[in-house]
Amino acid sequence: MSTTIKFRDYGAIALIALTLVACAFKPSFSAERRVPSSDLPTEREPDGVKPNVSDALKATGTNKRAKSSARLTEEEREKLSQAATVEYNSILEIANLERNGRVKVTDRFLIAYNTSDPYAEWIAALTDEVADGFERFLRKMKLDGEPPKRPMYVFLFAQRSAMDAFEQTLYRLAGKLDELGNRQNTPSGFYTPTVNRMVIYDQTEQEEARVELSGADGDRKNKGKNMTRAQLTREARELKTRDNAVYNTETIVHELTHQLSYNYGLLRRDGSAPSWYVEGLAMLFEPSDGNAPLGWRYKNVLPINSKRYAGFCHYANNARDSSIIDELIASDQPIRELSLDAYDVSWALVYYCYKKRSKEFVKFMKLCRDNPAPVDDPVARKKSFEECFGKTSEFKTAFLKYMKSL
Numbered sequence: 001m002s003t004t005i006k007f008r009d010y011g012a013i014a015l016i017a018l019t020l021v022a023c024a025f026k027p028s029f030s031a032e033r034r035v036p037s038s039d040l041p042t043e044r045e046p047d048g049v050k051p052n053v054s055d056a057l058k059a060t061g062t063n064k065r066a067k068s069s070a071r072l073t074e075e076e077r078e079k080l081s082q083a084a085t086v087e088y089n090s091i092l093e094i095a096n097l098e099r100n101g102r103v104k105v106t107d108r109f110l111i112a113y114n115t116s117d118p119y120a121e122w123i124a125a126l127t128d129e130v131a132d133g134f135e136r137f138l139r140k141m142k143l144d145g146e147p148p149k150r151p152m153y154v155f156l157f158a159q160r161s162a163m164d165a166f167e168q169t170l171y172r173l174a175g176k177l178d179e180l181g182n183r184q185n186t187p188s189g190f191y192t193p194t195v196n197r198m199v200i201y202d203q204t205e206q207e208e209a210r211v212e213l214s215g216a217d218g219d220r221k222n223k224g225k226n227m228t229r230a231q232l233t234r235e236a237r238e239l240k241t242r243d244n245a246v247y248n249t250e251t252i253v254h255e256l257t258h259q260l261s262y263n264y265g266l267l268r269r270d271g272s273a274p275s276w277y278v279e280g281l282a283m284l285f286e287p288s289d290g291n292a293p294l295g296w297r298y299k300n301v302l303p304i305n306s307k308r309y310a311g312f313c314h315y316a317n318n319a320r321d322s323s324i325i326d327e328l329i330a331s332d333q334p335i336r337e338l339s340l341d342a343y344d345v346s347w348a349l350v351y352y353c354y355k356k357r358s359k360e361f362v363k364f365m366k367l368c369r370d371n372p373a374p375v376d377d378p379v380a381r382k383k384s385f386e387e388c389f390g391k392t393s394e395f396k397t398a399f400l401k402y403m404k405s406l
């Protein structure tokens with residue numbers, strides 16, 4: 001297959017991404033506050049359009065809830081791995097990087113990577129840990145949801161440039177390349193519901209050099225074999241000492257929560273859920289845990305996200321009024337505009353609903369899943385919100401009082 005054809009194949013995948021609702025954020029300018037990055041293009045897919053998906057894409061989890069999770073046969077694993085490697089390597093080629101993608105398949109994830117093997121194994125363990133936690137969260141909230149029949153795709157790059165190449169391709173094919181130059185922030189990872197890919201890079205910026213110095217196996221013993229638990233723990237301990245390790249982990253968990261939300265059927269991949277809820281949910285799961293073996297673990301009561309809380313306090317201390325809450329309920333515009341306040345207030349809204357209004361929150365989540373209000377209809381959105389939580393004015397008063405009490 002020639003390079004052109006490969007690019008065209010990848011382009012077909014990327015074209016479907018016109019509807020993506022990727023989300024991301026970049027490292028903070030201060031230790032306490034993060035800047036949400038620009039989302040990728042968010043045009044909606046026209047009704048009735050059936051995208052011409054590639055075999056690789058067909059093989060991924062679907063939007064429909066799976067009846068059961070099925071273990072893959074060796075043959076299926078091999079087929080999926082090959083298709084993902086072709087797609088992944090085409091991105092490396094666009095980024096002028098060596099086509100050296102490898103693939104690790106677990107029961108729930110297919111991880112394509114050009115980092116070291118030990119780093120990819122840590123990612124595999126972390127993704128499983130978060131997926132386990134997400135399943136426990138669904139059970140706790142009495143929400144049904146099962147793993148997709150096919151593994152979820154994670155594209156992991158050692159280099160930022162490869163992730164940028166992926167993103168630029170999506171923008172170019174969407175005819176929105178000029179928007180890339182105009183935005184203030186760049187993503188540190190994203191998930192695209194339409195093509196169902198999570199895309200991240202090693203923000204500790206150690207993996208490229210590690211592969212160059214030690215080879216893909218990261219200079220470990222028992223080359224080519226899976227790591228033992230003890231080896232994995234040592235690897236995770238070393239990773240925690242790297243610069244930007246916490247932010248790296250939290251970005252992965254954030255994007256992964258999006259991917260799980262869509263693949264377990266909690267959210268619909270047609271983008272019908274309000275952005276404050278979609279983003280707030282991802283930020284609810286974010287907080288890392290330096291004492292956890294992998295750097296993150298699920299807690300039965302999800303903790304305060306201290307960085308988002310600091311951001312919320314900054315907002316609350318400086319805002320002239322609480323109109324952003326009404327705006328978030330009625331529209332996705334504040335998130336689209338990448339307002340810092342919009343992200344932090346979205347976390348606070350979801351945290352409050354989760355902690356203090358859980359029954360109403362579950363009703364809202366089910367409504368967003370089963371009968372969502374049109375995302376671009378402010379009146380319908382507010383009506384849908386009030387159906388679950390009561391009058392917005394009273395909700396706001398109780399919400400602000402609770403946040404003040406923390």
Ligand SMILES: [Zn+2]
Nearest residue numbers: 023024279282
């Ligand atoms: Zn997000």
